[in-house]
Amino acid sequence: MTDVQATGDAGDFAVTAGPTRPRFGGTGWNWLGLLPFLLFVALFLVLPVLYLVNGAFQNAEGQYTLENILALGSDNIVASYSLSIRLSLVSAALGAIAGLLVAYAVILGGLPGWVRHAFTTFSGVASNFAGVPLAFAFIATLGRLGLVTLIFRDVFGINLYAAGFNLFSFWGLALTYLYFQLPLMLLVVTPAMEGLKGEWREAAESLGASRAQYWRRVALPVLTPSVLGCFLLLFANAFGTLATVIALTGSSYSVVPIMLYNQIRGNVLYNPNLGYALALGMVVIMAVTNLLYLFLRSRAERWQK
Numbered sequence: 001m002t003d004v005q006a007t008g009d010a011g012d013f014a015v016t017a018g019p020t021r022p023r024f025g026g027t028g029w030n031w032l033g034l035l036p037f038l039l040f041v042a043l044f045l046v047l048p049v050l051y052l053v054n055g056a057f058q059n060a061e062g063q064y065t066l067e068n069i070l071a072l073g074s075d076n077i078v079a080s081y082s083l084s085i086r087l088s089l090v091s092a093a094l095g096a097i098a099g100l101l102v103a104y105a106v107i108l109g110g111l112p113g114w115v116r117h118a119f120t121t122f123s124g125v126a127s128n129f130a131g132v133p134l135a136f137a138f139i140a141t142l143g144r145l146g147l148v149t150l151i152f153r154d155v156f157g158i159n160l161y162a163a164g165f166n167l168f169s170f171w172g173l174a175l176t177y178l179y180f181q182l183p184l185m186l187l188v189v190t191p192a193m194e195g196l197k198g199e200w201r202e203a204a205e206s207l208g209a210s211r212a213q214y215w216r217r218v219a220l221p222v223l224t225p226s227v228l229g230c231f232l233l234l235f236a237n238a239f240g241t242l243a244t245v246i247a248l249t250g251s252s253y254s255v256v257p258i259m260l261y262n263q264i265r266g267n268v269l270y271n272p273n274l275g276y277a278l279a280l281g282m283v284v285i286m287a288v289t290n291l292l293y294l295f296l297r298s299r300a301e302r303w304q305k
Helices: 029-056 067-071 075-108 113-126 132-142 147-154 170-194 198-206 211-239 243-252 256-265 272-304
Strands: 002-007 012-017
Touching: 029 272, 067 272, 075 113, 075 170, 075 211, 075 256, 075 272, 113 170, 132 147, 132 170, 132 243, 170 211, 170 243, 198 211, 211 272, 243 256, 256 272
Parallel strands: none
Antiparallel strands: 002 012
């Protein structure tokens, strides 16, 4: 492709070569960079989901049936989904609120720069710390003979377990989830916090708005899509957690991932096709959650541009 430019009064023309892009089969070479990603998506996302869908509508003999889908309405499976959803909602809510407060203190609270770097570095590590190591850490800290439990009992005379606390309960699991939910919230909501422009606060103050009015009428409405999107992301993060639950409470706490594991790998409740149906239900819930997250994220990006 060339550009034609007129020069001088005589109508002389200068022909200059414009930028060209290499072509490959009618498309740019840059598309080749997407091939590893597309291959990864096909092998680890698309094909497994298709395999689950096919298996969920089959019985042990390979015949297509709706029995597995209808079995999702049984009392124990409904209770399992309900437990997983409630646990995910509670841990996501706690993580979103606590993470938002920490993000405000670190980013807008006027703390030294090294504090923010320290929190960001720790959050990057802690948000990926889960499974057996996390369960062991909480047992060693807040178990019946954990370090913090013994300190409260021997130093302050407070018996946490006699007072009603139990690490191996619903709220104990929610507290354990909070360890990786709060850092993830801090990492995800940081760009939204940084997107609050100083000009907005100055304009509100020049119009006579107080600090509370600025946050109620300007800052919080701008942050709401991002915070709700982060909440959905935390919900999805908690909903698929298996190793932490099974390491902390064993298979007695029947969340959906544990029930799925028992159906596919168990000796008593072995029914792989029902496990595929359970996994398909999880995929549907996660898909809806992520679509809502992407929608809210697009709304939030309007204010961040």
